[in-house]
Amino acid sequence: MEYRRSHQPGGTYFFTVNLADRSRTLLTDHVDVLRAVTRRVKQAHPFDILAWVVLPEHLHAVWTLPEGDGDCATRWMLIKAGFSRRLPKDEWIRASRRRKGERGIWQRRFWEHLVVDEDDLQRHVDYVHINPVKHGHVSRASDWQYSSIHRYIRQGLMSEDWAAGMTDGFEAGERK
Template sequence: MVLYRRNFVPGGTFFFTVTLADRRSSALVTHIDLLRNAFRKARHQKPFAIDAIVILPDHLHAIFTLPPDDSDFPGRWKAVKAAFTRGVVAAGVSIPCDHRGEYALWQRRYWEHTIRDDRDFERCADYIHINPVKHGLVAAPNAWPYSSLHRYIQAGILPRNWGGDGKIDPEGFGEPND
């Protein structure tokens, strides 16, 4: 058996990928208000900063920063997942159960990466913000509504056309128009 080790750093900043069990599902965007409420509840129980986030139909990417004396990101994800699952079930959505009788909405594991420095943070935030384009959901990152990119643009951190404007020149071999 492989022993997976997580890097518990009090006050750390972490990049996460969290995925639904059914990769064909669109539950995260279909029930975006329930997901937002789940994050609010989790942050109320155990505070953390959401530095960047994108919600896609079947998975999400996020960067969290924990309080200086706290390294419990698994507890935070457990709270988010549980609150969202309860909300979806209460809304009448049928969710299958696994062999343990637990709702099988989320994949049991998630991927995490400890942010090492400002350059690593920027690389991960860029990955988050370009992800809807990567998955073919929109032509330009600012067209996806469930992204912290809009907060970055509003704060003047990134320009409105960051990642391209979505206009492709058919004669230009896939290069964006100038």
Template sequence: MTYYRRARTGNTFFFTLVSFHRRPILCDPAIRLSLRRAIDDVRKTRPFSIDARVSMPDHLHCIWTLPDGDSDFSTRWSLIKRSVSRFSPDAALNPNLRGASARKHRESTIWQRRFGNI
């Protein structure tokens, strides 16, 4: 059984996001640009600093620091992932990769459902 730890205090977090089926799509220039723009857009309305970020073909690692008293990283990631999916329609809606559950939940084929944080 998978156990997801969710921090409730503090304001620096480590994340790992993985592409859907570990496809090497994070090398695609359009997706990289969409990701950069999405992060910039979210930071305007929900500030955070990126202390470190490493992108690999099928996943990325980030360390974020949020403002004092703010631990809502989940909404930030949701907005970022949604934006990348919206602006990368060819990669986001590959019908050959979407199963019944993905169609039911209107999920894209860019990201896995969850992200890890420590």
């Protein structure tokens, strides 16, 4: 089955990518592998990371693709495959995946949203940064080490106590 994907050359996208087994903590356990693979993919297939947060079992990202290039699917396929190849083969694999020679680490698909304007972009960047708080991992977004919020703080775009105590109004695409 072919899934419809937004294909906006030079577009900015918000993504959610999940592990197949949401009870595992592979992404934070192996965050250095994820970072190395992402760097390698970015070198071969450039894109700008505007925001990124890695949680134990899923991640969110906001990327801008180069002008004339709308292929986010290849980039995610390469990141997911590169990450998977570097992990021990200890996951449970469904028979349908086994028949296709696939690992059982990632959900096959990812969720994407084409960012439509500056306000939409800000809502999604905020959502990325507040996500560890929403999931109860930390009480302040800046306390989560696997987040681009630290770059925003260094650049003076956010404070260390940004959104402290707030989780309401930070649904993807919603900002109150």
